[in-house]
Amino acid sequence: MPTSAEPAEIETPRAAMPSPELNADGKTRAVRAMFAEIAPSYDRLNHLLSINVDKLWRRFTVGKLKDALARPNALALDLCCGTADLTLELEKRARVVGCDFCHPMLVIGNEKIAAKQARRAALAEGDALHLPFADGSFDVVTIAFGLRNLERVEGGLAEILRVLKPGGRAAVLEFSRPVVPVFRQAFEFYFYNILPRIGSLVSGSGGAYHYLPASVRAFPDQKSLAEMMRKIGYANVRYHNLTGGIAALHLGERK
Numbered sequence: 001m002p003t004s005a006e007p008a009e010i011e012t013p014r015a016a017m018p019s020p021e022l023n024a025d026g027k028t029r030a031v032r033a034m035f036a037e038i039a040p041s042y043d044r045l046n047h048l049l050s051i052n053v054d055k056l057w058r059r060f061t062v063g064k065l066k067d068a069l070a071r072p073n074a075l076a077l078d079l080c081c082g083t084a085d086l087t088l089e090l091e092k093r094a095r096v097v098g099c100d101f102c103h104p105m106l107v108i109g110n111e112k113i114a115a116k117q118a119r120r121a122a123l124a125e126g127d128a129l130h131l132p133f134a135d136g137s138f139d140v141v142t143i144a145f146g147l148r149n150l151e152r153v154e155g156g157l158a159e160i161l162r163v164l165k166p167g168g169r170a171a172v173l174e175f176s177r178p179v180v181p182v183f184r185q186a187f188e189f190y191f192y193n194i195l196p197r198i199g200s201l202v203s204g205s206g207g208a209y210h211y212l213p214a215s216v217r218a219f220p221d222q223k224s225l226a227e228m229m230r231k232i233g234y235a236n237v238r239y240h241n242l243t244g245g246i247a248a249l250h251l252g253e254r255k
């Protein structure tokens with residue numbers, strides 16, 4: 001199983017923030033540089049800004065996959081694993097590879113894996129759009145708060161389908177659209193006005209926590225993402241709204 005190698009080269013922090021004006025290649029580089037910049041404060045801010053609800057969302061995700069994770073010798077892939085929070089949650093039930101293209105995030109993830117002595121987890125450096133895994137390798141593939149960052153959302157979904165075994169299960173956990181109008185307005189006020197300020201202050205990154213709400217706005221809503229998954233070839237596509245639709249968990253299968 002591949003483990004993350006020494007850094008060949010780490011992107012210089014404070015590069016341009018990802019924006020719609022950047023071309024595809026530019027977005028990929030900017031996203032990687034942005035996560036390299038915020039890696040040291042990423043976990044702290046995640047839990048602070050979501051008042052720890054992000055942990056419940058990851059646990060809910062793993063709960064929905066428990067049958068597939070209980071298969072004999074089940075192997076899971078946690079794509080865009082970042083600092084390995086979901087990887088560690090999956091490791092409680094099965095062998096898991098976490099994969100991300102941002103080395104500083106993986107370094108922190110590896111420290112957490114070592115501290116927890118999570119022997120069934122390993123991390124690999126790789127691009128979600130060009131995965132270094134053979135077709136049909138995994139019983140389960142998860143991607144949490146990663147799909148939105150890819151230069152091509154459809155390309156990422158197709159790559160997940162490719163590396164799933166027939167009958168394998170995919171889970172996409174991502175920010176979405178709150179479904180109740182009054183709640184949506186209150187949440188959007190927080191998300192667009194307060195969160196970027198706290199995020200910038202704590203992380204020291206001017207752009208990352210402005211990019212977050214902008215990227216969620218540009219991402220397909222619950223129904224559109226489900227439709228996109230069906231068109232790409234996923235079977236049995238369904239979704240669960242989490243915390244009123246602030247996030248959504250989309251599930252699908254490879255036929």
Ligand SMILES: C[S@@+](CC[C@H](N)C(=O)[O-])C[C@H]1O[C@@H](n2cnc3c(N)ncnc32)[C@H](O)[C@@H]1O
Pocket residue numbers: 028031032035046079080081082083084085086099100101102105126127128129143144145146149150151
């Ligand atoms: C918001 S973080 C999510 C991390 C983790 N899944 C979690 O739940 O906290 C998004 C992660 O996606 C990674 N990422 C973005 N684009 C990627 C790509 N094309 N290939 C691999 N990783 C990517 C980033 O490096 C970052 O670690």
